[in-house]
Amino acid sequence: MPKENLIVGRIKGIGYAFRGAWLLVRTESSIQIQVVIAGIMTVAGFYFEISQTEWILQIFAIALVLGVEGLNTAIEKMSDYIQPEFDEKIGFIKDISAGAVMLVSLAASIVGLIIYGPKII
Incomplete structure (x- = not known):
């Protein structure tokens, strides 16, 4: 089997x-x-005319939450595939993964409060 062209491989990877992103959002x-x-939050950013730095922080916070949630979902699906029955160790892994989402979401909420709190008050 001939080796795949680097560019073709990257294009397939992007596809x-x-x-995967579509499946995640759809399901x-x-x-x-x-x-x-x-x-x-994006609409709020336009409404309140947040600064470039605030946009960067907001986009980063949103991407981090969505990305970690995606990883959490992958961990949960893989865990369920490996062990469909209840397992204490799998439950521990899933709890840690969910905890990571909670921590990132909490940090994103704080970023949102820092950006929008003064504008609302």
């Missing part, structure tokens, strides 16, 4: 990534809720 309610919140 797989888009497919996972937690991501759907977070995408709606991200949309609301």
Whole structure:
């Protein structure tokens, strides 16, 4: 089998990534809720005319929450595949993964309060 061209491989990889992102948004309610919140925060950014630095922080916070939620979902799906029955060790892994999402979401909320708190008050 001939080795795949580097550019062709990268294009295929990007296609797989888009497919994965689409599957995540289409099938996972937690991501759907977070995408709606991200949309609301984006509209708020335009409404309050946030600065370039605030946009960078907001986009980073949104991307971090969505990315970690995606990893959490992957860990949960893989855990369920490996061990479909209840398992204390798998539960521990899933709890840690969910905890990571909570920590990132909390930090993103704080960023949002720092950006929008003074503008609202």
